[in-house]
Amino acid sequence: MSDCIFCKIVNGEIPSSKVYEDENVLAFLDISQITEGHTLLIPKKHNKNLFDLPKETAEKLFSVVPKITNAMKNQLNIENLNLVCNSGEKAGQEVFHLHLHLIPRYGKGDGYG
Ligand code: 5GP
Ligand code: ZN
DSSP states (O other): OTTOHHHHHHHTSSOOOEEEEOSSEEEEEOSSOSSTTOEEEEESSOOOSGGGOOHHHHHHHHHTHHHHHHHHHHHHTOSOEEEEOOOSGGGTOOSOSOOEEEEEOOSTTSSOO
């Protein structure tokens, strides 16, 4: 999708702080971090949200989650995290390229929830 911000990040047209990449998925830091280390994990192929997610893409995407959470655990020294996927405008989705939010939690007053 030519006008999609996250497709542009995948293509390198927009810079991002990458934390993980393979042929199918990309993880990068959210530009406006809810908490320190807030990371987005996306399929490289454009899918809108959870209502437009082929099983094969879901498997590739979710199979990477342990890699990312382990890296976050070690690097950020965290043991608490929220995995969120806003799907649809009424659910708070603003960028319509499917993404999982991985939000480290540090306790009361960390800015989320
Ligand atoms: P949504 O509300 O769609 O679930 O979340 C979209 C997320 O994308 C937001 O947390 C927002 O900060 C992030 N975001 C929007 N534009 C950019 C960008 O250009 N770069 C990065 N790294 N994150 C972005
Ligand atoms: Zn896209």
